[in-house]
Amino acid sequence: MNRRPTTVEEILTIEVKPEWKKGTKITFPEKGNEQRSVIPSDLVFIFYEKPHSVFKRDGNDLIVTQKVPLVEALTGYTVQLTILDRRNLTIPVNSVISPTYEEVVKGEGMHIPKEPSKRGNLRIKFNIKFPSKLTTKQKTDLKRLIPSS
Incomplete structure (x- = not known):
């Protein structure tokens, strides 16, 4: 008997979590191509991050640069600032801002994977x-106003 290959469609769903980083792998065991008398291969998805127009990611920290007169x-x-979850933040900076100054707002970065x-x-x-x-x-x-040090 001559058996022709058949096509079987299956919908696989991936719920992407915000804390996933570049390189995160999701594996669907034995969901790859099938061949007669061979165990199907695994289907593996590897995630990449699309660059954001405002924020950069550094581990679980978010970095943004602001222009200031x-x-x-x-x-x-x-x-x-409107952050990724669409909340508006108002952050007063009362320190003198030097070219290397960085204001850190604790707990407003990315979710930590093992502690959501x-x-x-x-930053x-x-x-x-x-x-x-x-x-x-x-x-x-x-x-006259700003003494030189």
């Missing part, structure tokens, strides 16, 4: 916008 970097700045009730941190970095030019008076006023 120099005057606000020196006098105080409030970060207005815990989250990593949101806010700053890109300080310096003025392209200053008048002589502005320079004199700044020298």
Whole structure:
């Protein structure tokens, strides 16, 4: 008897969890191609992260960079941010923001895989916008207001 191969369709569902990282593997045992007298192979999916337009991931931490004018970097700045779960955060930064300063908001990063009730941190970095030019008076006023160390 001549047996032709038959096609069998099966729907497999993967519930993607937000804490999964690049390289996470999901295996469906024996769901791969079948051949006569051979155990079907496993079907393996490997996850990749699509880059986000605002956030970068570092482990369970989320990193975002904010542009801040120099005057606000020196006098105080409030970060207005919509995070991945669509909540709006208002984060006052009262420290002087230097080019290497980083504000850390605990518990606003990605979920931790083995402890889903815990989250990593949101790390806010700053890109300080310096003025392209200053008048002589502005320079004199700044020298008077900000002592050189």
